[in-house]
Amino acid sequence: MFHNTMLSRISGLFRTKPRDRFSVDMVMFYGEELAATPVVTDKTAEGVVEILRAVAELVIWGDQNDGAIFDAFMEVGMLDALFRILKQNPPHVVVVQGLQTLSILLSQITAQTSIYFILSNNRINNIITHAFDSSNEEILAYYVTFLKTLALKLDNTTIQFFFNVEERTFPLYTEAIRYYNHSESMIAAAVRTLTLQVFRIPNAALRTFLVSPPVAPYFPALITTLATHAHRLQAAVTAASSDPASGPVRVRAALDALLDHLFYIHDIYALGLAGINSVLTTSLLNDLVRPVLVASVTRSSSELSSELALFLLAQLFHTLDDPLLIRALTSALLTEDVAVRQALVAALNLNVGTDELALPALACLYAVVSNDAVRSRDLAAAGLARARPLSLTSLASLEDRESTSWGNSSQFSSCDSEIAEAEPSDSLATDLSASAATDASTVEPAPPAEHNEPAPLPAPSLSLLSLPSSSPAASPAASATDSPSAHDATRYDTPSLDTPFPDALLVTKLLLLAHHPTRSRLATMHLTTALLSLLLGSSLPAHPALRTLFDIAYVLVVERLRSAFFELPLNLFTAMFEDEYLAAQRPPRLDHALADPSLLLPVARTSLSGLDLAKRLPSGELEDVTRALQTFFIFRNAKATLLPLTLASPAGLPWIDAPPPLAVGDSIALQSLQSPPMPCTGSRDADTPDAANVPRMLVIAPPAAPHLFVLVERPAPDAGDATVVLVGHLAGLAVTTDATDMSVIHGLVQPPSPLLRTRKWSFWAAFPSMSDALTAKSELERGRAAADAARLTAIANHMGVAPSSLTHAL
16 A cells, blocks of 8 residues: 555656646546545645546536547546545545535536436445435535435436336435435425425336335325424414514524425425325324314314414415315315314304404415315315305395295394204304304403494394394395495394304404404404405395395494594595505405414514504504504405495596596696686796796696696797696695795695605796785695595595595595
C-alpha cells in the first residue's frame, strides 16, 4: 500500500494539467488525479471536492458539445472512483460534493444513452444503499435530493435499473420512505415527490410490490402520521387558551403540517390506483375516522375535542375527492351510527351561545354537501338532499305536498313546551328537524352581552307559526313573489317533525343569529346561509313555514341596520355602506374559511386578537355598525339565492356600479342645461398655473349626471358645445371661500368609497365677482345636499326600507 501510494505521488509529479479546459485530456487528467488519491483525508478533501465539481461541469458541457467527453468519463471509471471514495466515509464536504455532483449529472444530462450508462451495472444502487451519516442534516438533505433526482428519471424503461422483480427489491423507494415524516420539511417534501413519481409508473409488478409486504405498511403509516398531526394540533389548541400571544402561531404551524400531509394523501388518491387507494381508505376509516374523529364527535372518546374532530372531518371532505372514499366517509359520518347524527344536532342547536361548536359543525356539513364526490342518494338517506332547480309550474304541487305533510303536525306554542314526538327514523333529517322544533320552544336564554340588543323574541322560531294554516290552494305565483313580514306569520303552516331537510333548524338558527347579532361570528352566518342555499336553492317559496322564518330574520337584520344608521355621522355611515356593498360583490372564499385555524380557538372579543371581524365578535360602536352592515349583505345575498323572485332589483348604487356618465374630454350641449353655466377660471390644485388664464364654465348637476359637477371649456366663444376638463362628485363635497379673495372658492372632493381606490382631491375656481363666487358656492352646496339625498335614497332602496325612514337624518 505504501509502495503504491509513493508511486502515485511520484507519477503525479510528472503529470501536467491540459490547457484545454473542456477536452478529453482534461477528463483523463481528473481520472488520474482521483486514482492517485486512494484515501481521502482532511488534507486532500479540498482537492477532491474541486475535482468533483470540475468533472460535473465538464461532463455537462460535453453532453451538449462533445460526446467523446462522456465516453472518457465512463472509460476512466469515474463513477467507480466516486463510489470508492464515498465508501470510505470521507469528510462530510466530500460526501456532500459527491452527492451534489451525481444529482447535477442526472438532472442535466439529456442524452438518454448516457443516462442508461450511468444507471447500469448497479453502481447507483450501491450508492443508494450505502450507509450515509443520516445524523448530519446537510448530508441527509443532499442524499434525499439525489434520490429525488433519480426518481424524476424513472419511467417504464428506467425502472429496470432500480426495481428487481425476481428479488422483490427496490432500494430507491425503500430507502427514501424511511424519511417520509422527517422533521425537516424540505426532506419530507422531497420524499413525497419521489414516492408520487414512483406511484405514477405504469408497471403492474411494481404496483403489486407497493401494496405487498414489506413495504405495504407505508400507507397505514401515513394515516397514523395524520392522526399524530391531529393530536399535535389538539395540544396546540389546548395550550393556546393559556398563551394568547404565541398560541395561535403554534396552532397555525400545527395545522399547516397536518394540511400538508393531508394534501399529500390527496395527491396519492388523485393518481387513481385502485390497490393503493383501497389500502389507504381502509386504514383511514379504521385507524382515524371511526376510532378517533367520529368517536370524539360522539364523545365516546376524549382523544380530541368535538370541535377539532368536526373541523378535521370538514378538512377530509374538503380536501379528498376519491368517490369510493367519500362514499365511505359519508356513511361513517351520517348513516352508520345514530349517535353521530345526535351529536351533530346537539352541535347545531338553537342556543346561539354555542358558536364554538356550531361553527365547526356547520363547516363539516357544508364540506359534505358541497363535495361533488358525495352522491345525492347518500345525502338523501341522511336527510341532506341537495336543492334541485325548481320551476314556477311545480310550486303548486310542492305547496300541496308541503301543506299536506305539515297541516296535520303538532303545533308549537310559546306558552307550552310540549312537543309531539317524532316517528322513529334513522335519518339525520328527523334528528335535525326534531331539534329545531324542541329548541324552538325551549331555547335557553344566552348570557348577557356587553352590547345593547333587541329584547328577546318570545319563543323564537317555530312557535310563531302555531296558528291554523291557510288553504293550500294559494296561487303559486303569489307564493313565489310575496314577501311576508313578521306580522304575516299566521298565514303559514307549521312544519312537522319529519320534514325532509334540516332546513327548519338552519333557518331558525338564522332567525336567532339575526336577533342576537353580537353573540355569534359572521363566519357562522356565512356557513349557515351557504349550507341553506345548497340544500334549498331557489325552492324556499315551496316551504311556506321556512320562508316565514327567513323573512322574519331578514326583517330583524334590516331593522338592526336601520337602527345602526343613526349611531354614526351620515357621511361615515354611507361610506361604510359603500365599502361593504363593494365587498359583498366578491363572494366569500369558504374554502379558506374551512381551513382557518381561528375556528379552533376560543372566540375572540377584541380587535387586539388580530383577527378579521368575520372571525370574532365586534368590539365597540364602529365595529357594531360594521357587523350590522356585513350581516345585512350576507342575508341579502342569501335572499337573492333562496327567494330570487321576491327580491326587487334596485338600481343599486349607480355612482359605484357604473363609471361616471361624464368624463374628461366628453362634450356637453350647453343649450340642454337647465340652468346657465357660470363663467370662471379654475382647475385642480395639482394642475399647472397656466389654467388660471383659460376661460371656463362651472356646470352643476348636468342632466346626464345629476350627482356630478364639471368644469367645461368652449372651443370657440360662440360654440354651442363645451368640452369637459374636470369632473367631481357632489356627494360629500366641501366648499369654502378663499380667505384673501372672496371671488375665489376652494373645494375638497371626497370619493364615494375608499375601495374605489380614488383619493381625495381639491380644486379652485375664480369668478368675475364676489357675488358670483357666493352664488356658485351656494349652488354647489345645494347640489351636494341633493346628491346626498339621492345617495341616501339609493341606500334605502337597497335596504328595502322607505327612504323617508332615513332621509330625515339629513
